[in-house]
Amino acid sequence: MAATNSLCDIGFIGAGVMGKNLILNLADNGYRVCAFDLDHHRLEDLLEQDRLERGEQPARIETCNSYTELLARVKAPHLVILSVPAGAPVDDVCNKLLDAGLKADDIVVDTGNSLWTDSVERCKRYEGRLIFFTTAVSGGEVGARFGPSLMPSGDPYAWARIEPVWHAMAAKVDPDSGQPIERFEPGNPVKEGEPCAAYIGPIGSGHYVKMVHNGIEYADMQLICEAYDVMRSALEMSPQEIAAVFREWNKGPLNSYLIDISAEVLGTADPETGSPLVDVILDRAGQKGTGLWTAVSSLEVGCPAPSIAEAVFARSLSTRKVLRTRAAKKLLGPDVEPVPAEQRETVIAQLHDAMYCAKICIYAQGFDLMKLAAREQGWQLNFAEIARIWRAGCIIRAVFLQSISDAYERDHKLSNLLLDDFFIEQIAANQGNWRRAVADASLRGIPVPALSSALNYYDAFRRESLPANLLQAQRDFFGAHTFSRADRPENEKYHVLWSRKDRPMVKV
Incomplete structure (x- = not known):
């Protein structure tokens, strides 16, 4: 566990493949990160990777042993990023952070592959207790390490706070050609170009x-x-x-x-x-x-x-x-x-x-x-x-x-x-x-x-007419589902009395 006399900028929970690379990306871009994972071996691997990459430079990443310690080591109001499996683990971490003292103006960002409807429900569930925000991440482990595409969504106030962080760690493109600007060098992140991170909209949309x-x-x-x-x-x-x-x-x-x-x-x-x-x-x-x-x-x-x-x-x-x-x-x-x-x-x-x-x-x-x-x-x-x-x-x-x-x-x-x-x-x-x-x-x-x-x-x-007219007639025949006529207003519905020999049409 690395020690420091100053508070970290960001708390990060989950040091698996994606989490580890996102943490190193944030560190490359000048952010001090305090990381926590239930698997201590992952934290050891993270610190060793940071040591190898930074050389003689001061430590950029800390690790901790609990949610309470994480919050104590991060500046308030807290920004805590999650890289945990979608589903129940997200709620488990949120609840443990609340038990550890998370406040209503603290931001928790889910970066996993969560189902968008789950994110909507979580936002409602934690309203007034924490600011639940989401950011979908694409690019795999290499993208996470050197610049992913980020699709954030949630509270606009939260986005205003975290936008500089997301723009720093995102992939970049040349504004004139639209081509990626790529550099796969630890400690030397791409800072020029347009960031591939933009606010998508309300919670769930990202x-x-x-x-x-x-x-x-x-x-x-x-x-x-x-x-x-x-x-x-x-x-x-x-x-x-x-x-x-x-x-x-x-x-x-x-x-x-x-x-x-x-x-x-x-x-x-x-x-x-x-x-x-x-x-x-x-x-x-x-x-x-x-x-x-x-x-x-x-x-x-x-x-x-x-x-x-x-x-x-x-x-x-x-x-x-x-x-x-x-x-x-x-x-x-x-x-x-x-x-x-x-x-x-x-x-x-x-x-x-x-x-x-x-x-x-x-x-x-x-x-x-x-x-x-x-x-x-x-x-x-x-x-x-x-x-x-x-x-x-x-x-x-x-x-x-x-x-x-x-x-x-x-x-x-x-x-x-x-x-x-x-x-x-x-x-x-x-x-x-x-x-x-x-x-x-x-x-x-x-x-x-x-x-x-x-x-x-x-x-x-490209077809103006499709055989759905026959399909709709079939539906009306066996299920009285009605149909609209092509020569009359579409909101007028009709049904043929198919059981009768003369098959009269009635407006319904």
Whole structure:
């Protein structure tokens, strides 16, 4: 335990992977932190890491043995940041802090992956006893250490107090190019550029935005996996060859962190066998639930987000490994030959354009979901700013996000990204290859649920008339659910007496 004669600026509870890196980030930016964790080994590791990084400089981090000691060592009014598992542990820590003497003007910030509705309930529960604030954090452990994307929400008074801290520790982007400014040097944080941290809105809104971020992340990852599968299955390309394609794609409009790390993964060999690492990894994908929450919320709000849902389903289907192995021996697919070598570049170009168009649609789905949820909750979300704070620090950081920010800057009331002139032109120019890529994959029996669902979303969105008229008639037939007529005011409802031979229509 390090000792000091002065009080710390921030109390921090939870020194796991994310917590430890956030603490070191805060220390790099000049804040004195007092940390507590029930696991004392984590605190020892934290102090050792700080010692290694700061060299001969004075200690920047203290640790303590109790919640009471933590509050005693931090300046009042207290700012206490939590990095603990979502759910009951958050309430447990809040209650223990209250028992230790936390006051009504002290701020407690939850940085975990909490469900946004839980945050709303907590704010109500602790009202008048403490200021409960939330900040969703994206970027993984490296982002936490050297600059994450931060999505804070809650009491505006609390935000005014903590804004300088959040701006200091957040990732930064060049204001002119929109490109990340990255430096992975302990003790030498990035201070120039625009911080990827902006006040989202009332309590819960930040975690909702992060939830949708994660849903988009699921779909974006699935798109990359589908492109990989087509190149591997139809083109018989090696992982190293696909890595080279991804590196080339990363120089253009598909430039992103996920494309970059996918190339790194595909170019890596298994240290034990020398085989491509991807070939020795079991094809069973895990998930922590945020993608599922996004898909469920889209259903609850009534906002179509099929590509995000398909990405969740793809992970679920991957876990049915035993069943898929049995099915592979029984179920037949199309009998096709691999794509001839001279056609390889054509197929790769089709995949590139398909990825780009589908990516536009996936983000359109995510931003539309945030828009409808904000309307339902009474939030005033700044979508241009949300896109800006995702340009660095987070998992879905990409050059593409600058175009989204620009779209919402051009039209603050933009109802859907697909209606922005820039994106209209982009899809118009590239949809031919998108359609060919989806059709070719289908003819070859290669599943592309994200690519194809995004195309179906686009085609349904651009249709003035959909077959829902027949669907509504079916509902009226078996359930007397009524319908509106296309030639009369929509609020007038009608029902056909289907049981009668003459089937008269009545206004209800």
